[in-house]
Amino acid sequence: MPLLxxxxxxxxxxxxxxxxxxxxxxxxxxxxxxxxxxxDARNAEVVAAKQRLGEIAGGAAVVDAERYxxxxxxxxxxxxxxxxxxxxxxxxxxxxxRLSVRGSGLQRTFHLRGLELLQDGVNLNQADGGGDFQAVExxxxxxxxxxxxxxxxxxxxxTLGGAINFVSPTGRSAPPLDLRLEGGSFGYxxxxxxxxxxxxxxxxxxxxxxxxxxxxxxxxRQETYRLFANYGVALARGESRFYxxxxxxxxxxxxxxxxxxxxxxxxxAAPNNLLGDQRRDFDLTRIANRTAFVLDNGDELEAxxxxxxxxxxxxxxxxxxxxxxxxxxxxxxxxDNAGDGRSxxxxxxxxxxxxxxxxxxxxxxxxxxxxxxxxxxxxTRVSAFVEQQYAMTERATLVLGLQGSRxxxxxxxxxxxxxxxxxxxxxxSGLSPKLGLRYDATAGITLFGNVSRSYEPPSFGELxxxxxxxxxxxxxxTSAEVGLRVERERLTLDATLYRADLRDELLSLTDAxxxxxxxxxxxxxxxxxxxxxxxxxLGDALELRAAYLxxxxxxxGDRVFGDNRLAGIxxxxxxxxxxxxxxxxxxxxxxxxxxxxxYIDHANTFAAPSYAIAGLRIGGSAADHWRWxxxxxxxxxxxxxxxxxxxxxxxxxxxRQFLPGDGxxxxxxxxxxx
Numbered sequence: 001m002p003l004l005x006x007x008x009x010x011x012x013x014x015x016x017x018x019x020x021x022x023x024x025x026x027x028x029x030x031x032x033x034x035x036x037x038x039x040d041a042r043n044a045e046v047v048a049a050k051q052r053l054g055e056i057a058g059g060a061a062v063v064d065a066e067r068y069x070x071x072x073x074x075x076x077x078x079x080x081x082x083x084x085x086x087x088x089x090x091x092x093x094x095x096x097x098r099l100s101v102r103g104s105g106l107q108r109t110f111h112l113r114g115l116e117l118l119q120d121g122v123n124l125n126q127a128d129g130g131g132d133f134q135a136v137e138x139x140x141x142x143x144x145x146x147x148x149x150x151x152x153x154x155x156x157x158x159t160l161g162g163a164i165n166f167v168s169p170t171g172r173s174a175p176p177l178d179l180r181l182e183g184g185s186f187g188y189x190x191x192x193x194x195x196x197x198x199x200x201x202x203x204x205x206x207x208x209x210x211x212x213x214x215x216x217x218x219x220x221r222q223e224t225y226r227l228f229a230n231y232g233v234a235l236a237r238g239e240s241r242f243y244x245x246x247x248x249x250x251x252x253x254x255x256x257x258x259x260x261x262x263x264x265x266x267x268x269a270a271p272n273n274l275l276g277d278q279r280r281d282f283d284l285t286r287i288a289n290r291t292a293f294v295l296d297n298g299d300e301l302e303a304x305x306x307x308x309x310x311x312x313x314x315x316x317x318x319x320x321x322x323x324x325x326x327x328x329x330x331x332x333x334x335x336d337n338a339g340d341g342r343s344x345x346x347x348x349x350x351x352x353x354x355x356x357x358x359x360x361x362x363x364x365x366x367x368x369x370x371x372x373x374x375x376x377x378x379x380t381r382v383s384a385f386v387e388q389q390y391a392m393t394e395r396a397t398l399v400l401g402l403q404g405s406r407x408x409x410x411x412x413x414x415x416x417x418x419x420x421x422x423x424x425x426x427x428x429s430g431l432s433p434k435l436g437l438r439y440d441a442t443a444g445i446t447l448f449g450n451v452s453r454s455y456e457p458p459s460f461g462e463l464x465x466x467x468x469x470x471x472x473x474x475x476x477x478t479s480a481e482v483g484l485r486v487e488r489e490r491l492t493l494d495a496t497l498y499r500a501d502l503r504d505e506l507l508s509l510t511d512a513x514x515x516x517x518x519x520x521x522x523x524x525x526x527x528x529x530x531x532x533x534x535x536x537x538l539g540d541a542l543e544l545r546a547a548y549l550x551x552x553x554x555x556x557g558d559r560v561f562g563d564n565r566l567a568g569i570x571x572x573x574x575x576x577x578x579x580x581x582x583x584x585x586x587x588x589x590x591x592x593x594x595x596x597x598x599y600i601d602h603a604n605t606f607a608a609p610s611y612a613i614a615g616l617r618i619g620g621s622a623a624d625h626w627r628w629x630x631x632x633x634x635x636x637x638x639x640x641x642x643x644x645x646x647x648x649x650x651x652x653x654x655x656r657q658f659l660p661g662d663g664x665x666x667x668x669x670x671x672x673x674x
């Protein structure tokens with residue numbers, strides 16, 4: 001909590017005007033200090049993105065891919081670990097992580113819920129709101145935009161968490177040839193080859209990557225192959241860009257351990273995961289188009305289309321086999337009312353539909369046994385939004401927004417068991433208003449605040465992810481936030497305090513053995529916290545960066561759990577790195593610290609202890625084309641739980657709900673660009 005006033009004080013000190021000195025050649029004259037700015041054309045897109053996000057009256061940030069490419073880049077924690085407000089922890093060193101913003105998808109240690117994933121503004125989520133982490137490749141992004149909570153309204157996202165947009169490199173922003181190799185502990189190997197080119201009217205970029213590792217734990221082998229490509233054509237007053245993605249991924253699932261098992265042998269796999277050869281294997285093909293142009297009156301119009309086909313083979317307690325097809329379209333329009341960029345109207349509409357053929361079989365050592373259940377699922381989403389920015393004064397901008405959404409979930413039970421037809425059809429709808437204010441205090445310093453409402457209908461995982469169908473209601477929340485954003489020469493800072501009062505929060509519960517009990521609506525819950533991220537250039541050769549999260553998620557007068565903490569996400573998490581550059585080489589010690597225990601149950605009877613792990617990264621550049629790094633992690637070989645599962649009541653007893661973090665490891669990489 002003291003970080004916010006401290007950061008404010010720093011910002012106020014740095015907001016003072018630069019010193020001036022008398023000009024000896026002009027009596028009575030004054031000269032400002034000389035400032036030289038060099039710009040790389042390839043960084044122009046990142047600079048422009050930061051300027052756009054600086055206009056938002058709320059929490060938003062840009063993650064430059066050039067920064068996370070200086071280390072092992074395997075998981076979303078590698079890419080988003082220092083993004084303000086993002087809680088991301090790998091499950092077992094895997095690409096699949098627990099990803100949450102403001103407690104979104106609180107109890108999902110797998111898959112995705114409560115966040116909208118996008119590629120260049122076009123939806124990546126399936127029609128029911130679920131998503132796959134393997135559908136993105138951080139190495140195939142030029143930068144990542146993170147819109148926290150209601151600040152994702154411009155992309156039609158109204159969930160509690162907001163949206164994360166992976167922006168692709170183009171033939172104009174990427175080097176013509178980029179070759180990269182990584183390798184290290186636990187049989188880890190990753191390679192990428194990227195090609196780019198451009199002419200006056202066309203450009204292209206293509207990235208091919210391959211990844212494999214045996215994993216820190218038993219039964220944790222992973223293997224993924226990805227192709228991400230885009231091709232752009234210049235129009236008279238705009239551009240049309242086509243996208244192709246292909247993902248083939250296979251992952252063994254080692255499962256969760258008890259705390260005692262984790263302390264004895266964190267590398268072991270859970271017995272049931274070995275017995276059932278539990279895995280998650282899928283292939284995905286996605287094509288998309290984004291066309292943007294400027295109309296004769298200066299208005300901006302942008303349209304997006306996508307189609308995705310996925311096949312999933314997922315042996316867990318049953319063998320889940322799904323074939324899904326999703327397609328959709330988006331349209332966004334922007335009108336600058338005063339020609340100054342500060343009084344603008346933005347409106348848009350999104351329509352998405354999807355169909356899933358869902359079959360479930362007895363798990364016989366990882367293979368399909370008898371068919372025990374099956375559904376034909378259909379999901380639709382139609383949403384529309386409008387946002388008005390109005391410059392009240394030279395420094396203050398008022399923001400008004402409204403989104404309406406209507407969602408349909410329909411399932412036909414194709415396999416009737418126990419004479420019970422589990423077919424269902426539910427329609428959900430909601431309105432999400434927003435009122436915000438942005439105040440530009442001085443160059444590079446912005447204060448902001450907003451009040452908003454979020455709305456999230458259940459995915460099929462919430463409706464039919466347990467032993468029986470649970471027809472739950474949509475989750476809603478009323479949120480408020482205040483914050484400070486600083487973008488100065490030697491200091492960047494993002495600090496936001498928020499509070500969200502939720503109704504009908506979607507909580508997916510399991511029993512003490514990890515078996516799903518289905519999803520319930522918690523009547524009243526509260527999420528509040530502090531999101532903090534900073535980068536401070538302490539000198540010409542020394543830089544400190546940090547990301548800190550304070551998460552206070554609780555029930556609010558629940559008849560069973562009172563005001564207990566909601567289990568699943570650590571109350572505090574700090575990541576920090578001090579980087580010292582010596583010529584072309586840098587040394588960067590780093591730490592990850594979770595100073596409070598993290599409960600595995602809503603009854604707050606059993607918890608994972610606090611932990612701290614340290615790492616060291618060394619890297620640099622050679623000549624004009626080479627970059628390299630050596631990345632050491634958990635150098636103290638600490639045995640800790642990176643994240644946990646969630647149950648209702650552990651009754652004070654140890655349970656298989658702990659996912660170990662990786663042990664001591666070292667990775668190295670080299671990259672050549674032309």
